[in-house]
Amino acid sequence: MSELIQVQNVSKSYWRDSFEIPVLNNLSLSVKQGEFMALMGPSGSGKTTLLNLIAGIDKPSSGKVFVSGTEISNLGESSLAKWRANNIGFIFQFYNLIPVLTAFENVELPLLLTKLSKEERKKHVENVLNIVGLGNHMQHYPKQLSGGQEQRVAIARAVVTDPVLLVADEPTGDLDRNSATEILTLLERLNKEFNKTIVMVTHDPHAAERASVVRHLEKGDLVGA
Amino acid sequence: MKVFKLIFKNALRHKLRTFLTILGIMIAVIAFGVLRTVVTIWDSSVDAASANRLITRQSVSFIFPLPYAYKEKIKSVPGVQDVSFANWFGGVYKDKNNFFARLAVDAETIFDVMPEFLITPEELEAFKKERNSCVIGADIAKQYNIKLGDVMTLEGDIYPGRWDFIVRGIYRPQNKNTDDTQMLFHWQYVDERMKIESPARTGLVGWYIVEIKDPNKSAAISNQIDALFKNSSAETKTETEKAFTQGFVAASSAIITAMNLMSFVIIGIIMLVLANTMVMAARERTREYAVFKTLGFSTFHLTGLILGESLLISILGGGIGIALTYPIVAGFEQAMPKGFFPFFYIEPITTIMALSAAILIGIIAAVFPIHRTLKTKIVEGFRFVG
DSSP, X not given: OOEEEEEEEEEEEEEXXXXXXXXXXXXXXXXXXXXXXXXXXXXXXXXXXXXXXXXXXXXXXXXXXXXXXXXXXXXXXHHHHHHHHHHEEEEOTTOOOOTTSOHHHHHHGGGGGSOOXXXXXXHHHHHXXXXXXXXXXTTOOGXXXXXXXXXXXXXXXXXXXXXXXXXXXSTTTTSOHHHHXXXXXXXXXXXXXSOOEEEEEOSOHHHHXXXXXXXXXXXXXXXXX | OXXXXXXXXXXXXXXXXXXXXXXXXXXXXXXXXXXXXXXXHHHHHHHTSOTTEEEXXXXXXXXXXXXXXXXXXXXXXXXXXXXXXXXXXXXXXXXXXXXXXXXXXXXXXXXXXOTTEEOOHHHHHHHHHOTTEEEEEHXXXXXXXXXXXXXXXXXXXXXXXXXXXXXXXXXXXXXXXXXXXXXXXXXXXXXXXXXXXXXXXXXXXSEEEEEESOGGGHHHHHHHHHHHTTTSSSOEEEEEHHHHHHHHHHTTHHHHHHHHHHHHHXXXXXXXXXXXXXXXXXXXXXXXXXXXXXXXXXXXXXXXXXXXXXXXXXXXXXXXHHHHHHHHHHHHXXXXXXXXXXXXXXXXXXXXXXXXXXXXXXXXXXXXXXXXXXXXXXXXXXHOOO
């Protein structure tokens, strides 16, 4: 399998007032095409920061990040926004659905940035909502759905543009055990059946068990590699 | 799903807040419209003044009369085309709240120098022939349901006693700025009666209306007229009709200035109200905008979402406000003493200004939330706790 993601000597620091807070220290990592990687580690270890750098929603202080051969760490904001729209699917811990939009409309959102016709968009949205098992809930608003269902809508939104990479930040962190299991099964299916590369941040060892590769972070460094 | 649908849904997210904001904009636009209408109507009397007419009045004050004998002297000044005169009569028609101008005029010449008062030759002839007749504006005829041949009785105050006038003419306004709320009758009729009742007050007119051939020579002609009566017991001051009217308006200039200022202060206040609404909305949606950015929505899209919502609220409020201004102005006119304003209508410029103000409010109110949303980094947006 070829490498989809290459993180090369990346460091990242944040500034709080005049204090520099290092989060990642000269970290290198690679993720292969079709891999399902779990990133584990205690709070503050830099898991989410690393995920954000891989997803192109944050930039490293130093080092390089390549995804599908594109160096995303030196793209401008506008190019990065287009790149994200075409290449990345996001799954958040708190789903982050737009409350005034139905499940259908939430999933349709990323497609509004494409040149697909209304009919084509409808076909895509119905298809992915059926895959995540919400074909009968398309016109429901987020508040009319359970947590697990909301997360499935969020997953549908993440995959509707058929991105090469799915990034998930604690996707089961806000769910009960049964819902969490459903979500993990769905992610596993997307990885195996649809060959999606997934990088998932989690605290949960049960969630990590579903991944094909597990990496641990501590204080900004990968450990046990 | 269209982006406009999302804008609409966002605007209705807090229905009560949006409703109150729209209500506020609506009330502000109505207040702006009514105030601007009063101001523009006030000013339009100045705009309606003819460029080729001068007014000659007593130099000390408009309230002091001038001798009737000045008429021929003024007429002899080179450049003067025609001369007429008028005198403020006052009096009460039926009720003291029935306010309209009642003027004793030179029946022979008044319609020559006031061509914007349109009257048929037959009615004008009938008016000239009959000393105790009058001509009234079409608006007066309509307001009081007066027809030709009816008798209008005035209770005199400046000129005491009961005064009966037979309506022989109804003049129409040449355009909407022409005052059609005047009652004109024979100065000679009033003067003859004064010879009997108060001889000291005869042979006096209020002001002369001087028609000139070339408006560019108004200053020179004015000087020549005033020079004729220099060092007399009744010195004159001659000025263009516009300047003369401005003198009237100037007496109320403080009120007009205050009204002008108020109309813009109202717009400023409502701008802050909408800006506050938009800032709150954008703050509440910080995480959502981070999601939009994450999904690949650009600066252009986010600007469109926020600006669209702001404009939707402001134009909705402004539009309803403008629509309601018309019946409210009509009601305002009804509530005022009849004839207080010769004409009272919403100028197109007032509507344009109100709509422009609503759009401007929408744009300005969106500036800060757009700036804040665009400068917030995605990771900061996700960390935000509202």
